[in-house]
Amino acid sequence: MSGPRVGGISTPRKATPDDQKIAEQVQAEVKAKTNQKIETFEVVEVATQVVAGTNYFMKVKVGSTDYIHIRVYQDLSGTVSLSDVKDCQTKDSPLVYF
Numbered sequence: 762m763s764g765p766r767v768g769g770i771s772t773p774r775k776a777t778p779d780d781q782k783i784a785e786q787v788q789a790e791v792k793a794k795t796n797q798k799i800e801t802f803e804v805v806e807v808a809t810q811v812v813a814g815t816n817y818f819m820k821v822k823v824g825s826t827d828y829i830h831i832r833v834y835q836d837l838s839g840t841v842s843l844s845d846v847k848d849c850q851t852k853d854s855p856l857v858y859f
Contacts, residue, residue, distance in 0.1 A: 762853040769810065770818055773856040775803040784819055785787050787833055787843040791821075808856050810820045813837065816844065827851060832859060 784804045792799050804827075806820040814836040821829050830847040847859050 770808040772856050773806045773808045776807050780804050780807045783841055786841045791831055793833045794846045803822055806856055818856050
């Protein structure tokens with residue numbers, strides 16, 4: 762079962778083009794919040810949490826071996842905002858609630 766669990770986040774899945782579009786809406790803000798060089802911005806994995814809207818937990822490849830996790834909130838009207846950033850992640854870092 763990969764759907765959202767009540768109160769929790771869904772099982773991580775491979776990112777889609779729609780996920781990438783959501784992440785790109787907060788890319789400038791992510792770059793401003795991190796102190797690391799961002800060479801690329803490719804969403805590779807996503808988990809979601811349904812609230813009054815949706816929280817997207819995204820693993821983003823930002824360099825050849827560098828990753829960050831971002832949490833993006835999309836409200837019911839479709840407005841997207843950056844909630845949090847966890848830098849210094851790896852390809853194998855589990856995508857969990859933060």
